Amino acid sequence: MRRGGLLWRLTRKRRRLPASKRDARLYRVRIALLVGAIVVIAVPTAISLERSFPWRNDGKRIALTFDDVPRGPGAFYTPDERAALLIAGLREAGVEQAAFFANPGRIGPANRADERLAAYVAAGHVVGDHTFSHHDLASTAAPAFLADIDKAEQWLEGRAGYRPWFRFPGLNQGGRDRVKRRAVIDGLAARGLQIAWVSVDGSDWNIEGQTIAAKRAGLPIDDAALRDLYVETMVQSADFSDALIRRTIGRAPPQVLLLHETDVAARYLPALVAELRKDGWAIVTADAAFADPVYHDTSDFVSANGTLPEALAWRKGVGGKLYYERNDLLLANRLFAERVLHRVPSASVPLISRGCPVKLHPWRRVCPSTALAAPLHTPLGIAA
Ligand SMILES: [Zn+2]
Numbered sequence: 046m047r048r049g050g051l052l053w054r055l056t057r058k059r060r061r062l063p064a065s066k067r068d069a070r071l072y073r074v075r076i077a078l079l080v081g082a083i084v085v086i087a088v089p090t091a092i093s094l095e096r097s098f099p100w101r102n103d104g105k106r107i108a109l110t111f112d113d114v115p116r117g118p119g120a121f122y123t124p125d126e127r128a129a130l131l132i133a134g135l136r137e138a139g140v141e142q143a144a145f146f147a148n149p150g151r152i153g154p155a156n157r158a159d160e161r162l163a164a165y166v167a168a169g170h171v172v173g174d175h176t177f178s179h180h181d182l183a184s185t186a187a188p189a190f191l192a193d194i195d196k197a198e199q200w201l202e203g204r205a206g207y208r209p210w211f212r213f214p215g216l217n218q219g220g221r222d223r224v225k226r227r228a229v230i231d232g233l234a235a236r237g238l239q240i241a242w243v244s245v246d247g248s249d250w251n252i253e254g255q256t257i258a259a260k261r262a263g264l265p266i267d268d269a270a271l272r273d274l275y276v277e278t279m280v281q282s283a284d285f286s287d288a289l290i291r292r293t294i295g296r297a298p299p300q301v302l303l304l305h306e307t308d309v310a311a312r313y314l315p316a317l318v319a320e321l322r323k324d325g326w327a328i329v330t331a332d333a334a335f336a337d338p339v340y341h342d343t344s345d346f347v348s349a350n351g352t353l354p355e356a357l358a359w360r361k362g363v364g365g366k367l368y369y370e371r372n373d374l375l376l377a378n379r380l381f382a383e384r385v386l387h388r389v390p391s392a393s394v395p396l397i398s399r400g401c402p403v404k405l406h407p408w409r410r411v412c413p414s415t416a417l418a419a420p421l422h423t424p425l426g427i428a429a
Contacts, residue, residue: 105287105326106299107245108334109135109143109318111306112175112212114165115151115158119253119308120260127311128161132168134314144331145306146175146212146241149200150193166206171331173210173241174201182217187228198236210241210335216303218349230343242340242353243303244290247282248372249275253307255381264386271385272313276320278371279304283326285369290339290354293363299334303352 111131115124122130135143145165152158162172177196185193194211201207211233218240219226233240252275259266283300291297304310310317318328334340339353346356351368358367371377382388 103297105283105297105324106329106334107283107321107326108299108301108329108331109140109304110146110212110241110243110301110331111143111304111310112146113179113250114145114147114162114172114175114306115156116306119311120256120266121308121312124156124158124161127306127308128164130311131306131314132164134311135170136168138315138318138328140318140328141169142330142332143170144173144208144210144241145170146173146210147197147201148175148177148179149197150177150179152200163205166204171206171208172201172204173208173212174198174238175212176214179214181215182213182219182225182229183215187225187232190229191232194232194236194238198238208331208335209236209238210331211238212241212243216243216246216351218346220350221348223345226349227345234343239335239341240343241335242301244298244300244353245279245283245286245302246352246372247278247303247369248374248377249279249303249307249309250305251374251377252278252381253305253309255378255385256309259386267385267387270387271309272316274380274384275309275313276317278377279317280320280324280326282369282371283321284324286352286354289358289363289367292365293354293358293361294339298337298339299329301331301334301340301353 118124119127121127143165145162147162152162166172174194174197176190177193177200180190180193182190219229230240252271256266256271279302283302286300287297290300321328339357347360349356355367357363371380
């Protein structure tokens, strides 16, 4: 600061407190001018920086995405009721834009799912590609996988709300098979499609599956407990990814939360958004999230079968746990049984020794030694 300049005169320390009321008034005027100067200089600068580098804002931001449109019936609603509740819940929660990832091969006159998809778009949301048939890349050759993407694109392209975003079924980008992954990634680039990475996964689809199974088994479901487990799990998974990406790349891009078109989402979405906000999260649009450069990385990974923070951390050799623990279905199902069904797992229930029934992510192979076999056999429907 230049000695004798305006800011120097405004901020220089006074040798003694003002002796008279006149001096005190002058002192207050100086402070007011200083605050004004800071506002005039700092606020436009911050706004300008935010506009130039929107990804530099390191607050907790998250976009909502829903996979598997259309999913089959859940435990509580018809598909039409579910879609109406989701739309109302998003509106009620003030979510400007969520993304829905469709499997056009499951859309037909029998389920009128195209009307529900159009209703999501009419409500301000956008639609991306989740393949035509929801085939897993692990069991599909790259050319056939790309052909299935093309079929979906033929259905989606040109429709209102369409975005050129592709989400891998099961989040499986080929795992450790770099050759197959490269063929698909290059194929996506040639088609102008962006990978619609997930950064936050709490295996919401499994909570839906457990709920359906409980309903079919005639077991009483504690609605408030189910809401709390669902909301708590999704918020925890968001915070897990927030911490992981910060220690991996040193900043916090907007997160992308994986949800599915489920009854539990329709039932508890306003509660979930309220809890995310209470936890410090701002809900951003899918457009804003996928604009961040971190989601444009098409380079190779050691393995790509899960969330982006997991893949980045695994490649960089970041220490500590790399996956959110409730993606371990043994643990997740035990929590569901205890908290939602009020069943106390018996110590006599054997541990599953054949290995963990979780996806074979390299970073998700650990089964907690305390995990017990799930009391219900699920999941129903499809995974991720
Ligand atoms: Zn899926």
